[in-house]
Amino acid sequence: WINTTFMAFCHIYSLVMAFRACLEEVQLNETLTHLKTESETLKSKLEDERAKLHDVELHQVAEKVEGLGQFVMKTRRTLKGHGNKVLCMDWCKDKRRIVSSSQDGKVIVWDAFTTNKEHAVTMPCTWVMACAYAPSGCAVACGGLDNKCSVYPLSLDKNENLAAKKKSVAMHTNYLSACSFTNSDMQILTSSGDGTCALWDVESGQLLQSFHGHAADVLCLDLAPSETGNTFVSGGCDKKANVWDMRSGQCIQSFETHESDINSVRYYPSGDAFASGSDDATCRLYDLRADREVAIYSKESIIFGVSSVDFSLSGRLLFGGYNDYTINVWDVLKGTRVSILFGHENRVSTLRVSPDGTAFCTGSWDHTLRIWA
């Protein structure tokens, strides 16, 4: 009878364990359901809070502002030398030098006044999708399909082999889509196809902070103007634009109104807003203090994606480079297009206004860069 009792105990024990497992699973499912409900509630609360403050449109507020006249902007310089699509460019703080990178793996530093090439580096990979000039003007950073961001110090000696002094700083697990030095030559911010952004120390190559939150490739980033503090905005294939706190790694605001990939983000000069350009053929303006989209720059006739956006110095004009080879110039306040510029013979892939606002530069799949003023 000891056997039978023992068997009975085992039986009861296994029943109890099975019951406990069931109970745990039910509890887990309940918790999951609770969390899902809470997240839905919070999402609609967020929408309500944002809607409450939507008392007027930006262009309505700007009705009394004087309209802009005709703009005469032309190509003033054409920089020829890349052997394939130009993917990215950046201005030097000296307002005349430019660094550009291309699908053929070349990174070139130009003097935009004279159109002379000052330096050229061949990267070990093709599709160099990102490049940036260091604030000191003494180095450039670049990367792409190699999943890295490397820094090249620029030497005064034109014959020196720049590739020899190359320093690998960032390592991602997918392509590098954008990079930018912070206020000094010492730190670099990167974004990647691996869905993250990261802040790196240039000297040691150490990862200082990583930023997780995008659900797909991050395509672009822009640092807030230095007066505004330590934040940056990123845009990605998940159609979201996220604003991040650089110190904590926290996402502090998130905007999801675009209908396709966000290819470019750029802060408004005051730091209170940012613009975005997307494959959905629109540019949009998001105000950070109102925490919502406040303007859409679009036309029925514009059906090709925007690759790159930047503001003029006062923030009144928004320049957009499009995949239909044109540049559209928008009145930021009134929401209307003030000019359309032709010249490139293929997609405009990158666009930046010069540091003193006297000109802007575009790079294109037609292998050239153009300076407009």
Add this chain to the structure above:
Amino acid sequence: MSGSSSIVAMKKIVQQLRLEAGINRVKVSQAAADLQQFCLQNAQQDPLLTGMSSSNNPFRPQKVCSFL
């Protein structure tokens, strides 16, 4: 267990949403007025907006001097 990892993920999402829902916001009319004010205040210093003269813009063709 996949159940507990999706709970961890959901908790993160809920935490993030709580953070975003809690921030202070201003009315669009106020924000728009500030954006407009910034534009107007800086308009004169914006070369691409005002179309600065050729003599000041390094990229525009210089006027040619001729001796009379």
